[in-house]
Amino acid sequence: MTMSFDTLGFHERAVRTESHESVEGMRDLLVETLEEAGADPVVDEAGNTLATRTGEGYEAGDVAKTSSDEGDHLVLNTHIDTVPPHVPFAEREGGEVVEGRGACDAKGPLAALVDAFLSAGVRGGNRLTLAITPDEETVQTGAAHLAGTLDADGFVVGEPTGLDVCNAARGQYEGTVTVTGIAAHAAAPESGANAVRAMAPILQAMETYDERGAQSASDGASGDSREPRARGPDEHESLGRPTLTPTVIDGGEVSNQVPEECVLTFDRRPVPPETPEEFESGLAAHLSEWVPSGMDLDVSLSPRETPFLAAFATDPDDPLVEALAAASGGEVRPFGAATEASYFAEHAPTVVFGPGDLADDEGAVAHSEREYVRREEVQAAARAVRDAVDGLL
Template sequence: MNSASDADASAFDPIDFLERAVPVASNDGVEEMRDLLVETLEDAGFDPEVDGAGNTLASKGAADPDTHLVLNTHIDTVSPHVPFRRDGDVIRGRGSCDAKGPLSALLAAFVAVEPASDARVTLAVTPDEEVLSTGAHALDVDSDMYVVGEPTNLDVCTAAKGRFQGTLTLSGVASHAAEPQSGVNAVFALERALSAIRSYDEGREEHPALGSATLTPTTVEGGDSTNQVPAECRLVLDRRSVPPETAAAFRDGIESAVREAVPDDVGVSFDLTDRPTPFLEAFATDEDHELVETVAEASRRAGGSGDVRPFTAATEASYFSPAPVVVFGPGVLADEEGAVAHAEREYVRVEDVRTAAAALTDAAAELVGR
């Protein structure tokens, strides 16, 4: 994983890479996009590797560093693929802002920075952030700090809520609807369960950066026949958590709260949705940390806002915490007209990509450079 020459670094153009990357569909598979990334790194003088989980990795600097900075983002996108086109200063198409625009800026910084003799920088690009994050979960990189590329409008995001999902099951006893007293109606129990859900966070202290957690019922089903007392009712819950709540703590807490609320003859269970990787839990980095202040100041110097705020979506930054981590990049999740990322109108501004590249290059040089 050798470093690039100064000539290679100065020759790398993030917009040229972005215009090659956005046309490559990476919603149903990332192989072609990963090949482009590997080829780009090789052309810049590096020897990247793809690990068993599909992560693309390249490093330079000390083998046993005192300071190690990881630049991370992902190459997969959501469906369907939206074709590339350029309208003046705007690049449109699926992945333009989420997250090939941020990837382009991170690449520029990685190619340009020359680590100090006791420092190291690693580019770690994951393959399935939009789905299960198996790549990020398997990522074996020990680092002091992380920058995660996502569309933040050049703001520096230091925290994000987590997202848990699970199914609450209320169990009763089926009987003929003509004799409802002979059964236990699970749907009737839903009334008290919903009351417990509404009041679940009452009295909880807000997180200073992220505010209150949210708990939202999203789908409900129950009963098997229109003339039968329903023996079961299932309710899916969406939890947007704040530190320090974990998925396991939420599971136990909500099950206990509902158990206390419903009649004793109703069974209660709450099961987190089965998945092969951990849920993306909430994270928060101290706003006074050197990483935060350095990236924010670099963003301002390059022409970005440098504002420090929470990120509104879940990201793989969750897997890197409690190490200091910030989320940063060009593009927006939504604008005044509506959704941008994951939408048919996805776009990123060329000027913002160049600004992000300049800011990240500046920040990386200050954090780990000579």
């Protein structure tokens, strides 16, 4: 099944449609577009827009269900929400470049995936599903729901990768370190336990948390500088080492009182195989050695409606990675940000792919006021996904 789809026309309409506060207008545009093409999209209880097709045509009803004897099932996924504020649609370089909120994150990838969904070849009982989520930029409830209900053999997640095929990404979670001491008059500081002062060694200890395994590997490495340094247990072969970054610190009530409590907020970017639970307990054990006597320490990950975005890595030799890399001509590399692909990678091989870039030589692109994408990249991404699906399904 093939059809003519105005990829760039849809992309322009999408960028012109505000979706930073509500996705209703963008979802209506997507559903209308799919219906006009003959598909039978549904919006599920989590707000995801889904459509599916086989070699026999479009399917109606519950697109989430498939069984192993029905052939291979590939899912094309991205999101329709954008970060605030809205940036109006504009063109430059004679129309070769589209600017505006969502131009590359992720309405460029969306246009490419819709094109591939409508035009790629699907044989026999193989299945191709388009699954578009509503809240990737916030709490990811749509993707979390899909990960628990959508049975698939592979996922292509649309994000701006510059047409490279990203088979891995760090995760992202947040949390707090709370030190509790004893309040006292600042004129007699020795009568209390200063929680703000106690945070100083905690900050230093956080910087050494990921050096534990790396140091042991360094100690065992050859002294010959021509040989690569052995990786430590916390270092991933393509993603490198995780990061742990203090981001906010809050403590004290008034200037003449020894502060009883100090709270540090942190950002964690893990690499496989770390899990949030392992990190939380490991950091607590590490920092507990640095808490002054008479003070209490609490390390807690922030509450979430959905699971944290864990790190993932798909084998670069997986057929999905190889097919898309061959079709796009892009490099196989890690993605530069955490993504909903994390949820899907727990169940099947997953890659991140799309037109546009997170950043260029001038600075940030996605999420910035200068967000843009080249129209030829949107078309190239559509061709690459279409060709990869043709080969796989």
